[in-house]
Amino acid sequence: MANSDATLRDKRILLVIAGGIAAYKSLDLIRRLKERGATVRVVMTRGAQEFITPLAAGALAGGTVYTELFDREAEQDVGHIRLAREADLIVVAPATADLMAKMAGGHADDLAGAILLATRLPVLVAPAMNPAMWAHPATQRNIATLLADGIRLAGPERGEMAESGEAGTGRMSEPLAIVAAVEGLLAGGKADASENVADGKPLLGKHVLVTAGPTHEPIDPVRYIANRSSGKQGFAIAAAAAAAGARVTLVAGPVGLADPEGVSVRRVETARDMLAAVEIALPADIAIFAAAVADWRPAHEAGSKLKKDGSGIVPPLHVTENPDILATIAHRRDGRPGLVVGFAAETDDVLENAEKKLGRKGADIIVANDVSPANNVMGGAANTVHLVTPEGIESWPQLPKDEVARRLIHWIAGRLKPTA
Numbered sequence: 178m179a180n181s182d183a184t185l186r187d188k189r190i191l192l193v194i195a196g197g198i199a200a201y202k203s204l205d206l207i208r209r210l211k212e213r214g215a216t217v218r219v220v221m222t223r224g225a226q227e228f229i230t231p232l233a234a235g236a237l238a239g240g241t242v243y244t245e246l247f248d249r250e251a252e253q254d255v256g257h258i259r260l261a262r263e264a265d266l267i268v269v270a271p272a273t274a275d276l277m278a279k280m281a282g283g284h285a286d287d288l289a290g291a292i293l294l295a296t297r298l299p300v301l302v303a304p305a306m307n308p309a310m311w312a313h314p315a316t317q318r319n320i321a322t323l324l325a326d327g328i329r330l331a332g333p334e335r336g337e338m339a340e341s342g343e344a345g346t347g348r349m350s351e352p353l354a355i356v357a358a359v360e361g362l363l364a365g366g367k368a369d370a371s372e373n374v375a376d377g378k379p380l381l382g383k384h385v386l387v388t389a390g391p392t393h394e395p396i397d398p399v400r401y402i403a404n405r406s407s408g409k410q411g412f413a414i415a416a417a418a419a420a421a422g423a424r425v426t427l428v429a430g431p432v433g434l435a436d437p438e439g440v441s442v443r444r445v446e447t448a449r450d451m452l453a454a455v456e457i458a459l460p461a462d463i464a465i466f467a468a469a470v471a472d473w474r475p476a477h478e479a480g481s482k483l484k485k486d487g488s489g490i491v492p493p494l495h496v497t498e499n500p501d502i503l504a505t506i507a508h509r510r511d512g513r514p515g516l517v518v519g520f521a522a523e524t525d526d527v528l529e530n531a532e533k534k535l536g537r538k539g540a541d542i543i544v545a546n547d548v549s550p551a552n553n554v555m556g557g558a559a560n561t562v563h564l565v566t567p568e569g570i571e572s573w574p575q576l577p578k579d580e581v582a583r584r585l586i587h588w589i590a591g592r593l594k595p596t597a
C-alpha cells in the first residue's frame with residue numbers, strides 16, 4: 178500500500194467515525210491516509226456501527242477498532258486517555274451535529290466524547306448532516322464554540338444529500354479533501370491557516386481594491402438617505418491587505434475614519450460615485466466589497482432645500498435603484514478581478530441568504546454576517562462571520578473586526594491561484 182508520495186509517513190492519525198451515512202466514505206479515508214504512509218487508529222461511536230462495521234474499518238486500518246468507553250480489555254491495553262494522546266492528530270469524520278454538540282458541551286459519556294475531551298492534540302472535524310441541521314442556530318453556535326476552542330473544520334460542502342431531492346450545505350468533504358486538510362495541518366502545525374504563510378507578506382505585488390462604509394444618497398442639499406455602516410470592517414480589511422504586502426485602493430463612503438497607513442483612499446458620497454471610483458481603480462487582483470451601499474436613491478435630487486408649504490401635504494419621496502457595484506464588477510467579461518469577495522449583511526436566515534447572494538452576484542466568496550441589532554455589528558468592534566464559497570461554508574467565532582480582517586486577508590491569499 179506504500180505510496181511514493183508518502184506525505185504522511187510516520188504520522189499517527191486517530192480517526193473518530195460518528196453515525197451518519199457519510200461513514201461509508203470514512204472507509205475510503207482510512208485507505209487514503211494509509212496510502213500516504215500514516216498509521217490509522219479507529220474509534221467508532223455506536224451510531225457509526227449502524228452504518229459500517231468495526232470489522233470493515235479494522236480490516237482497512239490494520240488493527241483493533243475501539244468502540245467502548247468501559248472495555249475491560251481495551252482499558253488494560255490502551256484506554257481512552259492513551260487513545261487521546263498517542264497520535265499526531267485526531268480526525269472526526271463524519272462529525273454529526275450530535276457529536277459536535279457533545280464536543281461543544283464537553284460531554285464524555287462515550288468513548289469518542291471522552292477522547293475528544295481528554296485530548297490536547299489538534300482536532301480536525303469534517304461535519305456531515307442534513308442542510309437544515311447544519312443551518313440551525315444550535316449547530317452554528319456549537320461550530321462557533323468549537324472554532325473558538327481551536328478545532329479545525331474541513332467542509333461541509335454543498336451538494337445533493339443522501340435524502341432524495343435534498344440539496345444544500347451539509348455534505349461531508351470528499352476523503353481526498355480531508356486528507357489535504359490533514360496534510361496542511363500537520364505540515365503547518367499552527368492553529369490558524371493564515372499563520373502558514375511563512376513570510377507574512379502573502380499579497381506582495383498584488384493590487385487589492387476594497388469598498389467600505391455607507392453611501393449617502395441626496396434628497397436635497399441638506400438631507401440624504403443613508404445606513405448605519407461605520408466602515409470599520411472595510412477599513413480594517415484595507416489595512417490588513419496593506420500589512421500583507423498588497424498595494425491597496427480603498428474606495429470609502431462618508432465615514433469619520435482616518436486613512437489606513439499605506440493605503441490609497443478615494444472618498445466618495447453616492448453609490449454611483451463609488452462605482453465610478455471602483456471602475457477607475459481597476460484592474461485589481463482581488464476586490465473586496467465591504468461597503469453597505471444604499472440600494473435606492475431618490476429619483477430626483479432637489480436643487481434647493483425642500484420646504485414645508487403649510488398645507489400639511491408631505492412631499493412624496495420617489496426612489497430608484499442604485500447600481501449593484503459588486504454584481505457589476507463580478508459579471509465583467511474583461512478585467513474582472515481574479516478574486517471577487519462580497520459581504521452579506523443579514524438579519525434572518527444568514528447562511529441561506531448568503532448562499533443565494535453568492536450565485537446572484539457572481540462573487541467567488543461571500544462573507545456573511547448577522548447584523549441583527551442584538552449582535553451590535555454595525556458600528557460595533559466585533560464581528561461573527563461565515564465564509565460562503567461554492568465549495569462550502571466556514572464559520573468563525575466572534576472576533577474583533579481587526580482580527581476578522583487579518584484572518585480574512587490571509588485566508589483569501591491562500592485561495593489565490595499561484596499564477597494569479
Ligand code: CTP
Pocket residue numbers: 388448466467468469470471472499500501502503504518519520521522523534538
Ligand atoms: N453591494 C454593492 N452594490 C449595491 C448593493 C450591495 O456593491 N448597490 C454589495 C455590498 O458591498 C456587499 C454585497 O453587495 O458586498 C451584499 O450587500 P447586501 O447589502 O448584503 O445585499 P443587497 O444586494 O443590498 O441585498 P439585500 O438588501 O436584498 O439583502
